[in-house]
Amino acid sequence: MNFQEGQPDPKRCKIQDELSEKTELVRLATRLGGILCCAVCLDLPSSAVFQCPNGHLMCGACFTHLMADACLRDETAMCPNCRTKISTDLPTRNLAVEKAIGELPTSCRYCGDEQPRHSVHHHATVDCLQRPELLICSISDLHLRACHTEDFIQKLFHETGRFSAHSHQWMVRTRINNEQKDPTQSVDRHISFQLALKTKTSSSVKIHFVMVHGPYSEIQMKPLVFMHDFTNEEPESPWNPMPLKDPADCNKLLMARTLKLRYIHL
Ligand SMILES: [Zn+2]
Ligand SMILES: [Zn+2]
Ligand SMILES: [Zn+2]
Incomplete structure (x- = not known):
């Protein structure tokens, strides 16, 4: 017109x-x-x-x-x-x-939506799609297979298959001495991990998550909470350090062909 x-x-x-x-x-x-x-x-x-x-x-x-x-x-x-x-x-x-x-309007503390004050409590405890009861503790036991990259210097990494949590599909990957070209040249080893969203999302998915050792494992990990805002443009979290209590346990993890970790979605 x-x-x-x-x-x-x-x-x-x-x-x-x-x-x-x-x-x-x-x-x-x-x-x-x-x-x-x-x-x-x-x-x-x-x-x-x-x-x-x-x-x-x-x-x-x-x-x-x-x-x-x-x-x-x-x-x-x-x-x-x-x-x-x-x-x-x-x-x-x-x-x-x-x-x-x-x-008077106020924002829902979970999703940020504006609600009249008289109904915000009902919204936050019953209707809100981001209320914590919906998200709390989805636990996934992960098996990460050892693989090698096809680079000139082959690098060991581990990855899971897809798994479901919080109505989405995810994958976890680990890398060894991520910032180094050739991790075999270093005696000092550390593992980092990344959480990747594998499904498309209409809005951003803000996730708090914890990575701990798998069941029956003697490896101790610090229960650190990581956070990332996943979007279609940014579907992968940064590489976070694997929170091992004893860094020497890194070698114990690497000895196994499969890393067994437990992933907790908060
Ligand atoms: Zn008075
Ligand atoms: Zn007062
Ligand atoms: Zn809400």
Whole structure:
């Protein structure tokens, strides 16, 4: 479609309108957050909201803290803003403020999606596709076959077949003295490993993982947690050092034709 000179492109106008509407909403939410926050800790209350007779707001935690302080000192609790007496006999809740806070947006701590505060807990514990219960502890026992590269100086490496975890297919590879041209020339040996995503993904897959020794192995490994954000453009983690407790165990691992490792997807 052609637009006459000087006439705005309706598509671009629509995007700009949506953007400025979003910015306005964010500004409004920030302003409301400043008004509805607890007068003591300045946080937005996440449960009950109390108020002094003059309407100064306090979150449940600050309110009970003030009450406990007053008991400890054998004094009357007072609103820190206006010094009016407050008491547990007739604590005044402000339901309208509680509901208004519930409508303000907040981000899910797992997936980052914006949700109204009143439903973010339900989202994070039931609906969120990245909530930890879904991801916790998928354990795969890996057998890495020894192979040699076809380079002029053949290099030993190990790799698994594909395995499934967290709804994707993965592979693990190891290299010996990765940064050296010819590892046979060095007495010092170290193994590094890489996790590779083998399936396409529509969004990035952020994974925390741990590599430990295989079952019945006498080799001890430090349970270090590694992290990588896998995307179609970057489907391989960096080469991480194999976290052996005793570096000399590297030779024990290399003696075997097959490396047995246990991979834990967090
Ligand atoms: Zn507070
Ligand atoms: Zn007050
Ligand atoms: Zn979420």
